[in-house]
Amino acid sequence: MSNRTPDRRTDATSSRREHSRSGPSRWSHCRKRGVDGSMRTDEHEHTEGRHSSFTTPESSGPVSRCAAASDWGSQVEDDEMRRDLHRDLQRYRRRILAVDAPHRERKASSGSSGSCDSKEEDSLETDEGVLLRRQKQINYGKNTLAYDRYIREVPKHLRQSGVHPKTPNKFRKYSRRSWDQQIKLWRVKLHAWDPPTDNGTQEDNEEQLDFGDIMDIELDFPTLTEPAPQAARTGVMEDPEGSGTPVKVQRMDTAAASDIA
């Protein structure tokens, strides 16, 4: 199978077929079987058919983490990510210490111990496994055309909290559910910057998105859509076959049940 980096203007229909056939979702690496029932192997072939709004063509796709990745390509990537994480962690530590310094000085003069900076340190996430997972989730989100367009359109100093998506802080302590929810909301917000399709609407993009990923975590979908464009709701809530429950939810149900840890 050729790994030719596909043209960004991929054919929407064929890419959707490809994508749902092999269906690796963000959490599918924890499942032994893919959505279509076939066994997953360690050597995870890159699905070239991802829709352009989901991920930029150059991405290497999800990596199996069930057992430690046995292929050298993944091992080196993980190694690189680990090193980058440690470097980021040191930088972040320095940053929060610098921010707390003025508070510390004031407290010291009043006689109390410097509890301010240790408080920030205590809520620091340092578990490598957790950080790696979070980084990968962030990478998936940043590896999209929507993200590219967003950062080009809205420079950091013009960003308003609440309005503009903000990357969740991987170094803060959050529960798994809370973190996954933040990621989900962040990614949904980013869809506002999806490239328009040929017919001028963004509806197609939403449909072809693997909402299965998101369904894995939380089944009460209606609460999700408040920041997202109306198109997102329509894409998944409506069921073309008319059986009532969205098809994607049905398929994910059994897998999701075992996923919710």
Next chain:
Amino acid sequence: MSQIDGTETHPAVMENSTDEYRIQSFDPDTQMLLKTALKDPSSVDLEKVSNIIMDQSLKDHVFSKEAGRICYTIVQAEAKQSDGNVFRRNLLNRLQREFKDREDMRARSIHEWVCYVTFICNVFDYLKVNNMPMVALVHPVYDCMLRLAQPDALKNEEEVDCLVLQLHRIGEQLEKANSQRMDELFFLLRDGFLLQEGLTSMARLLLLEILEFRAGGWMLSSTANKYYYSEISE
């Protein structure tokens, strides 16, 4: 390392990369493909490029000695251009597949096996991650070195030559990554030097030199240097 920037599209400048990366042995179309991969990686099929480089490295010993360099440049160019890893991933996984079948490769052709070891060591040398060698390659490289230190391999001058050349180039880095296995390797080399029958005198000379080289902290004293290398100039 050449700088990759927009000015390198001038024909005269492009020509330099042919020499720099030793790609003269390729046909003109392939040369063009490789040059494009160096400047504009996302415009080419990087899996194909990695296979071309790998295939040639297995055939051409001269190319395999420096092929890591062109790989490094493509990896950097791809990372810079699109934050991608496609080339590196494909290259490493192809290396891994060949590694799995190395015993068959060696049985088929000592020359190909020697080219493979040269190439993987060269990749280890050039392709660093945050200026550190790739951890994933440390054990495989050692496995190759240890294979070359086996009795049946020491009998072939071609394999001994490969072994000592690689140790000269990456021995120090390898030892830093895992000193225990280096000790293991040198136990074998000492035994081979002392006990192995059927070694050519050249093979013995190479082994003695590498023993002294490592003992001297990965360099030769000036007197040892004179002993081993001064004859060449006379």
